[in-house]
Amino acid sequence: MRKFVVMALAMALFISSPVFVTQASAEGKKATPVEGARYDTSFPLKENLNIFLGKDVHLLLRSGQTVQGYVKSVGDHFVHLERLAGRDFYDALVRIDDICAVEARFRDMK
Numbered sequence: 001m002r003k004f005v006v007m008a009l010a011m012a013l014f015i016s017s018p019v020f021v022t023q024a025s026a027e028g029k030k031a032t033p034v035e036g037a038r039y040d041t042s043f044p045l046k047e048n049l050n051i052f053l054g055k056d057v058h059l060l061l062r063s064g065q066t067v068q069g070y071v072k073s074v075g076d077h078f079v080h081l082e083r084l085a086g087r088d089f090y091d092a093l094v095r096i097d098d099i100c101a102v103e104a105r106f107r108d109m110k
């Protein structure tokens with residue numbers, strides 16, 4: 001029984017040790033807002049996407065797929081993403097009506 005308790009404690013300490021390392025490395029750093037990053041819930045999606053021109057975003061599509069890239073331009077019906085994540089030489093043309101959510105970086109650690 002004692003061996004089991006000792007092993008359980010050792011495993012718990014081993015599993016949680018990355019958390020301590022992550023917290024220690026983040027200490028002394030401060031989250032600062034990313035300039036220009038904001039959402040405006042009174043605006044339509046098209047206008048919110050325009051706020052992120054030139055910035056990296058993740059778009060969650062109705063299909064469940066996520067597309068990540070930099071917003072190059074926003075039209076009436078489509079958004080042009082360039083430099084897709086994991087596909088260096090590809091761009092995407094995404095139909096705005098197919099976008100369910102937009103994720104963007106609002107804070108950096110400095």
